[in-house]
Amino acid sequence: MTTARPGLKIEGEQREQLRRRLRELGFDEVRFARVGEEAGGGLREWLAEGMHADMAWMERTADKRAKADLVLPGVRSVIIFGVNYWSGSEAENNFAPAKPQWARYALHKDYHDTIRPGLVAAGRVLEEIAGAAVEDYRYYVDTGPVLERGWAARSGLGFRGKNAMLISKTHGNWLFLASILTRVEIAPDAPLRKSLRPADEGEPAGLLCGKCTRCLDACPTDAFSAPGVVDARRCISYQTIENKGIIPRELRAGIGARIYGCDVCLEVCPWNRFAQKGRQLLLAARYDLADLPLAEILALTPERFAEIFRRTPIMRLKFSGLLRNACVVAGNGGDISMIPALLRLVVHDSAVVRAHAVWAMQRLAGSGAAALLADARARETDDTVLAEHAAG
Ligand code: B12
Known part of the structure; x- marks a missing residue:
């Protein structure tokens, strides 16, 4: 010793x-x-x-x-x-x-x-x-x-x-x-x-x-x-x-x-x-x-994400993590101008992002959400995301 x-x-x-x-x-x-x-x-x-x-x-x-x-x-x-x-x-x-x-x-x-x-x-x-x-x-x-x-x-x-x-x-x-x-x-x-x-x-x-x-x-x-x-x-x-x-x-x-x-x-x-x-x-x-406005975060590309957040603790979250959180913030914010950006994210590559985008859409669009989400839902194969569609 x-x-x-x-x-x-x-x-x-x-x-x-x-x-x-x-x-x-x-x-x-x-x-x-x-x-x-x-x-x-x-x-x-x-x-x-x-x-x-x-x-x-x-x-x-x-x-x-x-x-x-x-x-x-x-x-x-x-x-x-x-x-x-x-x-x-x-x-x-x-x-x-x-x-x-x-x-x-x-x-x-x-x-x-x-x-x-x-x-x-x-x-x-x-x-x-x-x-x-x-x-x-x-x-x-x-x-x-x-x-x-x-x-x-x-x-x-x-x-x-x-x-x-x-x-x-x-x-x-x-x-x-x-x-x-x-x-x-x-x-x-x-x-x-x-x-x-x-x-x-x-x-x-x-x-x-x-x-x-x-x-x-x-x-x-x-x-x-x-x-x-x-x-x-x-x-x-x-x-x-x-x-x-x-x-x-x-x-x-x-x-x-x-x-x-x-x-x-x-x-x-x-x-x-x-x-x-x-x-x-x-x-x-x-x-x-x-x-950074929320709308800009929802519309980030992976390249822009890396450029803005390089060498900050946010990199730990990775691109999809930040988008996920941005969806939650949008869902809570009540600002319907976020809907077009969220509609792009309901078909994102990451199932985690899609799931939270669906949730946010349901919060913002209310009874109109089902119609807006119909295409994404029809194409969805991930069980977790399908559960979010169903929960709305
Ligand atoms: C894991 C972790 C987390 C986890 C768990 C948090 C937690 N409360 O343990 C999560 C992700 C939730 C987290 C969140 C945050 N974290 Co953090 N985290 C850590 C990490 C890596 C380990 C902490 C740990 O060992 N937790 C285990 C618990 C049991 O221990 P503890 O509260 O730290 O220590 C006390 C117990 O052992 C206690 N104790 C004594 N008797 C008893 C009895 C019982 C029953 C229990 C449960 C405890 C207890 O005595 C110890 C100290 O007094 C430390 C870095 C490090 N290496 O220590 C940073 C650290 C604690 N985090 C830090 C920060 C800044 C945060 C956040 C503010 C970040 C944010 N803004 O989002 C929040 C604050 C949340 C909070 N109120 O604690 C700072 C805190 C600085 C400070 N002044 O206290 C640290 C020290 C990082 C750093 N190097 O600066 N964190």
Whole structure:
């Protein structure tokens, strides 16, 4: 077994020097946590209840998420980074009722790409200040088998809100998280309430939420199975980003105008009043995406899709995923001028797109839909799409 080499220890002024240098790289928050006997918080219960929907990768990596030592043998500390993506007013038009709404984080170039160079540089700083070798640390942003919110809560970066978000007292809900697991022993920062057991060992959700339940009450699809616990199967973020297939019919109306992700449980949180506009040193804004009219999205070609969304998180959704979501938004919007565009999509190559286009047509054209859809229905061979025709 590999253990930390003697001497790889940082505390006092040296630790603060490390923090300062890391912040200079563009990270808004840099906190330290000690690795102990984690059990993975509620991850196992969450998985056992099937709340991860079809994110099988969450199941495959559960052991590693629960025990950092399986990711980096001999790991002693986790450095948790917060990157503030609050944009102030620029993205306000994102919330004009007539427009498709995008999760705020999506209105940037892919943050995995823009934050990663910062983490590479952070590794170099760790090598320089702590004498670590390259094999003494691993860095991750989002995609690694690391319970980032658990570590962040443990490091005192914030607390786990009733909306399951890591909420910072200074940035509210608008922080991306990233981490470095390291064999360097770094004196840990204190969690917000020292008297509590470590966050991912069962800290109650909503430590600083008081009686507030705005997030739980506002969720359009009732996705919270308990305070702090999101059932991904009902979460609009999951349905519009991770789910690549059919969005359950009973959830579609709740999606409203949300074309990619959902910020409702973040937006309503009173802690956001402290948020300051981010420095954007490790981010590249794409607020222009929020100006795309729905009609233009419904009429996109694969080439134009790639051109507009290149290097943004939206590429994860793929062309057909965006069209699917646009159909749902059109179906909810009540604007009959979308009907010609939808009629082109009821014969699209993708069965998933066809199914949601049929649904949207039925919502917009009402009793006239059957006649307008007759040709498409006659030619349809996919059972899922036929079921949508029949359901109308
Ligand atoms: C899978 C995933 C999702 C899934 C599931 C969400 C969820 N609540 O778990 C879906 C697709 C729905 C999703 C949605 C979103 N996500 Co997401 N997601 C992740 C990912 C990859 C893993 C999260 C995870 O492990 N979930 C499992 C649950 C069990 O754990 P958790 O809530 O994260 O951690 C807590 C529990 O273990 C808890 N705990 C303790 N005791 C108990 C007891 C019980 C019974 C339970 C269940 C839990 C529990 O302690 C931990 C922390 O306090 C992380 C990145 C990462 N590597 O961590 C990003 C991450 C959590 N997502 C993020 C973001 C921004 C979002 C969205 C806002 C995106 C959007 N606008 O559409 C929404 C927010 C939804 C929400 N309210 O949680 C950020 C959150 C940043 C922050 N400040 O909190 C992360 C950290 C990505 C990042 N690197 O910045 N996400």
